[in-house]
Amino acid sequence: xxxxxxxxxxPFLKHSGPEEAALxxxxxxxxxxxxxxxxxxxxxxxEDTFGISLPDEELNDTTFATAGSLWRVIVDQLAxxxxx
Amino acid sequence: xxxxxxxxxxxxxxAEVTERYAADTDRAAAFPVDALAALRRTGLLGLLVPAEYGxxxxxxxxxxTAAQTLGRSDMSVGxxxxxxxxxxxxxxxxxxxxxxxxxxxxxxxxxxxLASVTTEAGKGGHLLTARxxxxxxxxxxxLDRFAPIVTGGAHADGFLITMRSPGEDATAGxxxxxxxxxxxxxxTASGDWQPMGMRASHSIALKLTGQIPGHQLVGEQGGFHRIxxxxxxxxxxxxxxxxxxxxxxxxxxxxxxxxxxxxxxxxFDLSSELLLTRLSRARQRxxxxxxxxxxxxxxLEAGQDLSVPARQLQLNALKITAADExxxxxxxxxxxxxxxxxxxxxxxxxxxxxxxxLRSAALNYSNDxxxxxxxxxxxxxxxxxxx
Numbered sequence: 001x002x003x004x005x006x007x008x009x010x011p012f013l014k015h016s017g018p019e020e021a022a023l024x025x026x027x028x029x030x031x032x033x034x035x036x037x038x039x040x041x042x043x044x045x046x047e048d049t050f051g052i053s054l055p056d057e058e059l060n061d062t063t064f065a066t067a068g069s070l071w072r073v074i075v076d077q078l079a080x081x082x083x084x
Numbered sequence: 085x086x087x088x089x090x091x092x093x094x095x096x097x098x099a100e101v102t103e104r105y106a107a108d109t110d111r112a113a114a115f116p117v118d119a120l121a122a123l124r125r126t127g128l129l130g131l132l133v134p135a136e137y138g139x140x141x142x143x144x145x146x147x148x149t150a151a152q153t154l155g156r157s158d159m160s161v162g163x164x165x166x167x168x169x170x171x172x173x174x175x176x177x178x179x180x181x182x183x184x185x186x187x188x189x190x191x192x193x194x195x196x197x198l199a200s201v202t203t204e205a206g207k208g209g210h211l212l213t214a215r216x217x218x219x220x221x222x223x224x225x226x227l228d229r230f231a232p233i234v235t236g237g238a239h240a241d242g243f244l245i246t247m248r249s250p251g252e253d254a255t256a257g258x259x260x261x262x263x264x265x266x267x268x269x270x271x272t273a274s275g276d277w278q279p280m281g282m283r284a285s286h287s288i289a290l291k292l293t294g295q296i297p298g299h300q301l302v303g304e305q306g307g308f309h310r311i312x313x314x315x316x317x318x319x320x321x322x323x324x325x326x327x328x329x330x331x332x333x334x335x336x337x338x339x340x341x342x343x344x345x346x347x348x349x350x351x352f353d354l355s356s357e358l359l360l361t362r363l364s365r366a367r368q369r370x371x372x373x374x375x376x377x378x379x380x381x382x383x384l385e386a387g388q389d390l391s392v393p394a395r396q397l398q399l400n401a402l403k404i405t406a407a408d409e410x411x412x413x414x415x416x417x418x419x420x421x422x423x424x425x426x427x428x429x430x431x432x433x434x435x436x437x438x439x440x441x442l443r444s445a446a447l448n449y450s451n452d453x454x455x456x457x458x459x460x461x462x463x464x465x466x467x468x469x470x471x
Contacts, residue, residue, distance in 0.1 A: 015255030015257055030257060031255055031257055031258055031306065032255065032257070033255065033257055035257065036457060036460065036461070037457065037460060039460070040460040040463050040464060043464065056393070056464065056465050056466055056467050056469070059393060059464040059465075060389055060391045060392050060393075061313065061389075061391035062389075062391070
């Protein structure tokens with residue numbers, strides 16, 4: 001996962017303690033405080049940071065479940081943005 | 085006898101008992117013990133319990149039918165029933181094998197009326213957070229939980245309780261659901277119940293302390309959010325909306341019967357354009373709720389991921405719309421009929437009670453909170469797709 005991604009993610013993990021210093025693809029976002037209310041602010045942060053727009057159909061609970069599942073959707077979008 | 089007919093008969097028996105005592109339980113703010121006895125006797129407490137456990141094996145559609153029917157007689161009884169069904173569905177869908185075998189036959193037999201313990205002081209109505217924490221002691225789960233509002237808490241045989249998961253590092257977002265039988269916990273009721281409406285729902289403050297075996301965890305540790313998304317949320321919105329629609333439809337029906345009676349035709353001018361327009365508005369509101377309820381049922385029956393914004397928005401829109409429109413419809417009728425039949429307790433229209441009861445609908449899982457969630461969900465669906 002990109003350091004820009006982990007840096008933007010961290011402020012959203014309000015329940016994260018010191019033992020969760022390292023974010024991994026398995027990091028459970030819901031457990032650490034990303035609820036459906038936070039998801040939209042997180043989405044804006046991602047779109048601003050990477051200059052992408054995540055497709056509506058990916059904005060479900062599965063995508064926001066873990067750092068890895070969210071990163072995967074970002075990567076797919078970044079790949080689409082690369083000029084052919 | 086077909087199952088549908090059987091359901092109609094069972095409901096008719098409960099509705100008859102409910103009608104008989106509703107004025108008394110409302111006046112006394114007392115739990116409808118006679119209606120609960122009828123729900124037990126008719127097997128309706130087991131409506132959503134599969135037939136293999138002795139239940140009626142009913143569907144969400146059956147729940148809607150039943151909730152609407154009972155809501156016509158009394159909104160408190162309808163809500164008590166709908167909430168019990170929501171709890172039993174959580175056990176069916178997420179209880180472990182052993183727990184299901186222990187509890188479901190008893191629910192089906194009418195021995196277990198289930199209450200929901202999800203409210204907690206200081207968490208601002210957030211369903212998906214919990215402060216009081218479970219302690220895991222050699223496979224036994226210890227709980228010590230205060231809840232400011234537990235509908236039917238003094239009469240329930242068992243409770244489904246949200247708790248923070250055990251463990252030092254468990255966060256407020258890690259919520260687990262556990263079952264506790266009445267005799268497994270020490271129960272202290274407190275406070276006086278004197279609400280504006282929904283008086284027979286007897287929703288009191290409870291403190292529950294005790295120990296339960298580990299298999300009484302429903303779903304996984306920290307897994308309540310799944311149960312909330314798949315069972316509690318959808319069945320609450322659909323079940324409550326059906327009750328509210330029933331209450332408003334019952335009120336409209338009684339108004340129409342009064343207006344069409346010889347005495348009513350003498351008292352009211354049925355060619356009055358104002359009266360006709362008000363009746364039309366009330367009816368239109370109920371048709372709107374009915375249509376949205378039916379469409380939401382189809383969405384649930386399709387069994388797709390409900391976390392998709394369009395589906396979540398539809399489900400929330402049902403709750404918000406039903407709460408607002410059912411109350412507004414009865415309010416229209418009060419205006420249409422005036423003081424004697426709109427405002428006095430002894431009118432056969434029972435508009436006064438229906439209006440008080442329905443005033444709670446927008447507050448029961450607050451419409452304001454749902455609008456905030458919906459605003460965010462709307463931003464996640466730029467294309468504006470519909471479920």
